[in-house]
Amino acid sequence: MLYEYLFQPFVEFGFMRRALVASLALAVGGSSIGVFLILRRMSLMGDALAHALLPGAAMGFLLGGLSLPAMSLGGFLAGIATALVSGIIARFSNMREDASFAAAYLTAMALGVLIVSLRGSAVDLMNILFGAILAVDDTALFLVVSTATLTLVGLAAIYRPLVVECFNPGFLAAMGVRGSVYHYLFLGLAVLNMVAGFQALGTLMALGIVLLPAVAASFWAREVWSMTLIAAPMAFASAAVGLLVSFHVGLPSGPVIVLFASLFFLGSLLLGSRSSVRTRLSRPVHLRG
Amino acid sequence: MSATALRLVDLTVSYDRHPAVHHVSAEIPAAEMTAIVGPNGAGKSTLLKALLGLAPHIEGRIECSARRIAYLPQQAEIDRSFPISVFDTVLLGRWSRFGGFAAAGHADIHDAQHAIEAVGLAGFERRPIDTLSVGQFQRVLFARLLLQDAYLVLLDEPFAAIDSKTVADLMAVIQRWRAEKRTVVAVLHDLDQVRRDFPNALLLARELVDSGPTLRVLSAENLLRARAMAEAWDEHADACKVPMQLSA
Numbered sequence: 001m002l003y004e005y006l007f008q009p010f011v012e013f014g015f016m017r018r019a020l021v022a023s024l025a026l027a028v029g030g031s032s033i034g035v036f037l038i039l040r041r042m043s044l045m046g047d048a049l050a051h052a053l054l055p056g057a058a059m060g061f062l063l064g065g066l067s068l069p070a071m072s073l074g075g076f077l078a079g080i081a082t083a084l085v086s087g088i089i090a091r092f093s094n095m096r097e098d099a100s101f102a103a104a105y106l107t108a109m110a111l112g113v114l115i116v117s118l119r120g121s122a123v124d125l126m127n128i129l130f131g132a133i134l135a136v137d138d139t140a141l142f143l144v145v146s147t148a149t150l151t152l153v154g155l156a157a158i159y160r161p162l163v164v165e166c167f168n169p170g171f172l173a174a175m176g177v178r179g180s181v182y183h184y185l186f187l188g189l190a191v192l193n194m195v196a197g198f199q200a201l202g203t204l205m206a207l208g209i210v211l212l213p214a215v216a217a218s219f220w221a222r223e224v225w226s227m228t229l230i231a232a233p234m235a236f237a238s239a240a241v242g243l244l245v246s247f248h249v250g251l252p253s254g255p256v257i258v259l260f261a262s263l264f265f266l267g268s269l270l271l272g273s274r275s276s277v278r279t280r281l282s283r284p285v286h287l288r289g
Numbered sequence: 290m291s292a293t294a295l296r297l298v299d300l301t302v303s304y305d306r307h308p309a310v311h312h313v314s315a316e317i318p319a320a321e322m323t324a325i326v327g328p329n330g331a332g333k334s335t336l337l338k339a340l341l342g343l344a345p346h347i348e349g350r351i352e353c354s355a356r357r358i359a360y361l362p363q364q365a366e367i368d369r370s371f372p373i374s375v376f377d378t379v380l381l382g383r384w385s386r387f388g389g390f391a392a393a394g395h396a397d398i399h400d401a402q403h404a405i406e407a408v409g410l411a412g413f414e415r416r417p418i419d420t421l422s423v424g425q426f427q428r429v430l431f432a433r434l435l436l437q438d439a440y441l442v443l444l445d446e447p448f449a450a451i452d453s454k455t456v457a458d459l460m461a462v463i464q465r466w467r468a469e470k471r472t473v474v475a476v477l478h479d480l481d482q483v484r485r486d487f488p489n490a491l492l493l494a495r496e497l498v499d500s501g502p503t504l505r506v507l508s509a510e511n512l513l514r515a516r517a518m519a520e521a522w523d524e525h526a527d528a529c530k531v532p533m534q535l536s537a
Contacts, residue, residue, distance in 0.1 A: 174341050175384045223373060
């Protein structure tokens with residue numbers, strides 16, 4: 001019966017309810033971050049940033065064991081440090097920022113794997129890399145929901161300068177505004193979202209729910225705000241459906257959720273209203289003017 | 290020529306220690322149209338950036354009486370695939386009024402509508418900017434300049450890759466600024482147009498060749514010298530012994 005499939009898991013199991021609320025919060029906050037990541041042509045830098053959390057989380061793990069606050073704080077500090085260091089390297093050398101990000105995150109990743117393998121077991125490593133949304137407890141839920149709140153309020157506050165900084169940074173500078181302030185505020189929010197995501201989806205998967213819905217939305221929306229409005233429900237839908245499928249079929253939830261987000265991406269790529277495959281192929285007649 | 294809008298005093302702007310503008314002293318008259326002319330790499334755009342306070346490293350002095358400066362960048366500096374509408378782009382011209390956080394007032398929205406009509410783009414308000422042609426997008430940027438309501442307007446190659454109809458329409462906007470006693474400084478490459486429309490010119494080849502009335506500045510002799518100076522540049526030059534006198 002439909003009710004059993006769709007609702008019973010959530011009615012019956014507390015961990016499913018927590019996972020659902022966590023994924024709703026992640027979807028709303030993360031996908032808005034994703035929209036700006038792709039508009040700033042930073043999707044791969046976001047990926048690098050997510051990986052860079054690893055050594056921090058590992059240090060937290062070394063010092064505090066499998067404690068979420070310790071690992072999250074470590075991850076957050078590592079992410080911020082990576083963003084700042086690569087920004088500074090790019091500013092003081094002729095290196096492009098994407099290249100310095102790559103250098104920073106590869107270093108961080110290697111360091112992180114090394115630290116975990118020094119102390120923990122392979123299971124711990126898998127936990128950090130791939131997360132466990134079904135293991136989200138009240139502390140984690142609190143962290144994820146606060147992050148989503150802070151992200152939405154923060155993005156709303158810096159929305160206009162951030163948008164202008166994306167598409168015409170020279171104009172902002174001519175108005176006497178330091179665009180880099182908003183760049184780093186945004187990076188801070190991005191790191192925060194990846195920290196929130198990594199408990200649920202892991203450092204490798206966290207970006208899936210951030211970026212894929214945003215990319216999918218870019219095939220439908222014509223403006224930034226509408227892109228965000230389209231991306232968030234897509235992210236939540238993939239999380240909810242992914243949770244249910246992984247519950248019923250017994251698959252790991254993180255990858256399933258991300259795969260459903262990929263389905264949204266594929267569907268939008270094929271059917272979207274802006275520069276999708278459909279609009280490329282189906283132009284039987286041209287317009288009059 | 291009465292008052293001076295801008296005075297450059299021994300101005301040097303350098304990137305990575307290489308000067309792009311070298312010991313330039315000149316005056317730009319107020320309420321007048323001045324063209325900045327010179328070969329590629331002569332430091333024209335750099336000079337505009339320095340006037341805006343955006344150049345990385347400057348020596349010497351810029352004296353400027355205008356409080357608000359409007360600036361038209363080269364189109365390459367703008368991400369034209371960004372999902373934003375024509376109306377929102379134009380409305381940004383009122384940034385000095387509402388800044389990064391406050392709401393735009395009714396007057397601002399009304400004026401933005403007017404500016405869009407003034408540049409001949411009525412009906413394009415909700416179009417995303419990535420659907421516009423180069424010429425149409427330049428009209429959008431001019432509408433934004435109109436909204437900035439500045440007494441010093443800096444234009445960096447306003448007519449690069451623009452058709453003659455659009456050039457004529459946008460020249461009319463510039464003439465209107467002049468009638469309103471605003472100072473216009475434009476980087477231009479079309480010397481015929483400079484001779485026709487701009488009474489004042491500044492010929493640059495990293496160093497100042499000449500500045501003043503266009504007919505005198507754009508003499509065959511000066512243009513030849515500008516080209517020779519640009520070509521004779523030595524990238525491995527030793528440190529400059531400041532202050533250097535320019536042999537005229």
